[in-house]
Amino acid sequence: MTVSSPSPLGFPAQTTGKIGYVVKRYPRFSETFVVNEILAHEAEGREIEIFALRPVEETHFQNIISKVRAPVTRLRQPLRKQDSLWEAQKTLYALRPTAMTAMMQFPESSESDLYQAILLALDCLSRNITHLHAHFGTLAATVARIAAALAGITWSVTLHAKDIYCDYDEDHHLPLKLADADAVVTVSDYNVRYLNESLGCDPQKLVRIFNGIDxxxxxxxxxxxxxxxxxxxxxxxxxxxxxxxxxxxxxxxxxxxxxxxxxxxxxxxxxxxxxxxxxxxxxxxxxxxxxxxxxxxxxxxxxxxxxxxxxxxxxxxxxxxxxxxxxxxxxxxxxxxxxxxxxxxxxxxxxxxxxxxxxxxxxxxxxxxxxxxxxxxxxxxxxxxxxxxxxxxFNLHKNAAELGRIFDRLRCDDRAVATQGGL
Incomplete structure (x- = not known):
C-alpha cells in the first residue's frame, strides 16, 4: 500500500485503490452535483467507478457527463430466477468466506438489495475498490452498506434533504446506516444539527461539506x-x-x-x-x-x-x-x-x-x-x-478535496488494508 504525507485534516492520505460511487440512477438531469464531485476527484487523480442500481429514466442529460472518465456498472436487478441470489452468494463465499457471517447482519434487507450488494461486493474485490461512497441515504446507502460489509471495506454516505426528512412509505432504516457508516457527510449545518440531535448520529463521524461548483x-x-x-x-x-x-x-x-x-x-x-x-x-x-x-x-x-x-x-x-x-x-x-x-x-x-x-x-x-x-x-x-x-x-475543488481526504483516511482503515493484497 502506498501512503503519502499526512493530509491537512491530520489523516494519512492513501492513494492505492479505487473509490466506488453508488447511486440509484446515473445519470440524472437534476443531480449535476454528483457529476461535478466525481469530476473534481478525477482532477485530483483519484480513480472512480460508478455503480447504478436502477435504469435511467430521463431523456435529457447535462453536457458535463461526457467529461467523466469513470466507467459505469449497472448492477442487475431484479432477481431473474429463484436461485440467482444463492448462486451469487456461493461465488462470494468462495472468494471471501467471512462474508457468510457478514450476511447475517442485515435481516431487514430485501432479496433484491442483498443480490445487488453481493454483485457490488464482488466487483469491489475484483477491481481493487477500497471504499464505497453512496449519494442519498435511501437505496444507494442500503446497497453500499451491505456491500462494504461483505467485501470488508469502508463506506460513507452523503445525505441531502429528501433522504433525511421525507416520510417514506417504506422504512429505509436510516438510523442503522448512520450507525454503520464510517463517515456521514451532509450538505448543511441545519442537517448536521438534525442528524445529531434527532437521529443520534455520532458527531465524530458527521461532517458538513457544502455542495460546490466549478x-x-x-x-x-x-x-x-x-x-x-x-x-x-x-x-x-x-x-x-x-x-x-x-x-x-x-x-x-x-x-x-x-x-x-x-x-x-x-x-x-x-x-x-x-x-x-x-x-x-x-x-x-x-x-x-x-x-x-x-x-x-x-x-x-x-x-x-x-x-x-x-x-x-x-x-x-x-x-x-x-x-x-x-x-x-x-x-x-x-x-x-x-x-x-x-x-x-x-x-x-x-x-x-x-x-x-x-x-x-x-x-x-x-x-x-x-x-x-x-x-x-x-x-x-x-x-x-x-x-x-x-x-x-462553495468552491467545488476545495470541497471535493475535503471529501477526498475523508476517503483517503478511511481507506487506511484495517478493513481496506486487508483487501489490498487481492482476493
Missing part, C-alpha cells in the same frame, strides 16, 4: 441595469414551490406589474402548473419551457434579471437541501430570491447575498420579486456579494 465554468458578470425576465429552474415538483411563484406573479399582475417569467424543467406537476398559469391569465408572460442543457441554462441566467427559488417543505416532508441552481446563479452574478428552507439561509443572507421570502407565502414572495425587479443598485450589490460567498465556501 468556478471556472461559471464566470461572474454584473447584472443588466434594465430588467429582462425572471428565471426559475428545477423539477416541476411540489418542493420547488413553483405554484407559489405563479401565485406571486398573479398578485403582481393584479397590482399592474406584469413580470415575464420562464420556468425551466420537467416533472409531475407540469399540467397542474400550466392549468394554474392559464387560469391566472398569465399565459402570455409565464412559460413552462421544459428541460434545457446546462450551457443554455447558464446563458439564460446571465441574461435574467433574477432567479426565483421559492422552495417549500412538501406535504410528505420532502424538501431541498442546498439547491445547486442557487449556487450556479449566484456564481454567475444573477441575483436570487429564495426561501429559508433547510440549508438555504447558510447560502442566502437577506439583503446581503440575496433576498428571502417567507416559505409558502406568495404575497411576501411577490414583494421580494418586485423589490429586486425595480432596484438595479440592489441587484448589483447582491450580485457582487453572492459571488464572494460562493468563492469563499
Amino acid at each position: 468556478l471556472n465554468a461559471f464566470s461572474w458578470s454584473a447584472p443588466q441595469d434594465q430588467p429582462h425576465e425572471i428565471l426559475a429552474v428545477g423539477r416541476l415538483v411540489e418542493k420547488k414551490g413553483f405554484h407559489i411563484l405563479v401565485e406571486a406573479l398573479h398578485i403582481l399582475r393584479d397590482k399592474g406589474l406584469r413580470l415575464p417569467c420562464r420556468i425551466v424543467g420537467g416533472g409531475n406537476m407540469q399540467q397542474e402548473l400550466q392549468d394554474q398559469i392559464d387560469a391566472s391569465g398569465l399565459s402570455e408572460t409565464v412559460h413552462l419551457i421544459g428541460p434545457m442543457p446546462q450551457d443554455d441554462i447558464i446563458r439564460a441566467m446571465q441574461k435574467a434579471t433574477l432567479l426565483a427559488c421559492p422552495c417549500i417543505v412538501g406535504a410528505d416532508g420532502n424538501r431541498d437541501g442546498m439547491p445547486t441552481v442557487l449556487l450556479e446563479a449566484m456564481a454567475l452574478g444573477c441575483p436570487v430570491v429564495a426561501t429559508p428552507v433547510t440549508g438555504i439561509p447558510e447560502l442566502v443572507t437577506q439583503a446581503e447575498t440575496g433576498l428571502l421570502a417567507q416559505e409558502g407565502n406568495p404575497r411576501d414572495l411577490a414583494d421580494q420579486l418586485a423589490r429586486l425587479w425595480r432596484d438595479a443598485e440592489l441587484r448589483a450589490a447582491l450580485s457582487r456579494n453572492a459571488r464572494a460567498r460562493i468563492e469563499a465556501d
